[in-house]
Amino acid sequence: MTDTSDIRYLTDHYDEKIDAINALGAPLNFVFITDMHNGLGRARIPGGGDREYGLAADHIRSIQYILDRCPGISCVVNGGDIGNDYWPDAAGIRSTYRETMDALYALSVPVHCCIGNHDDATAMAEQEKNNAIAILPEEMHAICMKYNPTPENYYYADLQGTGYRFLFLNSCDRPYRIGENGRFIQDYPLEISNRQAEWIEKEALATEQKILVFSHAPISNVGIFGSIGKGGGYVRSHDDTLNSSRVYTALRECRNVRGQICGHVHYDNLLYRDRMVIVSSLCSFPQEWAPSSPKRVHGTITETAFDVFSIKDDLMVITRFGAGCDRAATFLR
Numbered sequence: 006m007t008d009t010s011d012i013r014y015l016t017d018h019y020d021e022k023i024d025a026i027n028a029l030g031a032p033l034n035f036v037f038i039t040d041m042h043n044g045l046g047r048a049r050i051p052g053g054g055d056r057e058y059g060l061a062a063d064h065i066r067s068i069q070y071i072l073d074r075c076p077g078i079s080c081v082v083n084g085g086d087i088g089n090d091y092w093p094d095a096a097g098i099r100s101t102y103r104e105t106m107d108a109l110y111a112l113s114v115p116v117h118c119c120i121g122n123h124d125d126a127t128a129m130a131e132q133e134k135n136n137a138i139a140i141l142p143e144e145m146h147a148i149c150m151k152y153n154p155t156p157e158n159y160y161y162a163d164l165q166g167t168g169y170r171f172l173f174l175n176s177c178d179r180p181y182r183i184g185e186n187g188r189f190i191q192d193y194p195l196e197i198s199n200r201q202a203e204w205i206e207k208e209a210l211a212t213e214q215k216i217l218v219f220s221h222a223p224i225s226n227v228g229i230f231g232s233i234g235k236g237g238g239y240v241r242s243h244d245d246t247l248n249s250s251r252v253y254t255a256l257r258e259c260r261n262v263r264g265q266i267c268g269h270v271h272y273d274n275l276l277y278r279d280r281m282v283i284v285s286s287l288c289s290f291p292q293e294w295a296p297s298s299p300k301r302v303h304g305t306i307t308e309t310a311f312d313v314f315s316i317k318d319d320l321m322v323i324t325r326f327g328a329g330c331d332r333a334a335t336f337l338r
């Protein structure tokens with residue numbers, strides 16, 4: 006029987022990276038973890054025994070090991086897709102969400118969340134199961150918006166003493182309509198509503214602080230390699246976020262926006278566009294969907310993947326824990 010409380014298979018590998026983060030001494034550090042898809046299946050681990058495939062709670066608990074040794078980390082940002090929306094019943098789906106959020110909220114720093122396209126569980130209910138559940142925005146608010154001071158599922162946080170505002174956008178902000186069969190219709194999986202776009206333009210960007218923008222899906226897919234077409238892999242051009250051109254334009258025109266950080270594509274991208282740094286991070290969930298995806302092995306450090314972002318002047322160092330590589334970028338704004 007595997008001892009699921011023993012996470013040394015992860016943390017035994019963390020010390021060297023922790024030392025590097027502390028040596029850099031950046032004034033702003035945060036964790037970004039995304040696409041945990043907690044409990045999406047089962048797998049056999051080396052050494053025997055079965056375990057939940059992608060036990061997000063273990064990965065999250067390993068973050069506390071880092072927080073205990075890096076006092077400069079001020080928060081965790083979760084990029085969405087937190088649970089298993091393929092589970093055949095609604096209670097099971099919700100239990101995987103609760104497990105993820107209980108682990109996140111047990112961490113010693115605030116946890117900010119972006120909602121993912123899987124989190125409402127409509128697509129799987131409609132396409133694969135005779136099980137019409139939808140976890141509606143009000144319920145998602147209760148599940149993952151603990152640090153959001155507004156009633157919406159998008160907000161910003163000004164990080165005291167750092168000169169930075171973090172925007173947490175909802176790229177799955179869409180209407181929920183019931184179809185003729187009594188089940189929820191998935192109109193368009195990714196959307197930023199006009200209401201949210203107006204809030205971005207008039208309120209969220211109205212600051213003298215530097216801005217980092219977080220969302221589940223990329224605001225724009227230009228130059229992004231993504232996970233649709235598993236095994237083949239191509240840019241998700243058909244998977245654009247509704248209203249993305251309006252929102253991207255607002256971000257581009259606001260000179261304080263230094264970068265955009267997202268998940269959704271289950272792949273590491275880092276590119277420069279319109280003098281903004283655009284980053285996507287590998288899924289924490291152990292999936293290899295393209296030949297160039299890092300190898301993922303259960304019961305080893307590659308079972309997880311998440312980053313510590315460290316910002317020091319114009320330098321952004323992205324330290325990877327788990328599968329994949331460290332990255333770095335220079336801010337151009």
Ligand SMILES: [Fe+2]
Nearest residue numbers: 040086269271
């Ligand atoms: Fe995902």
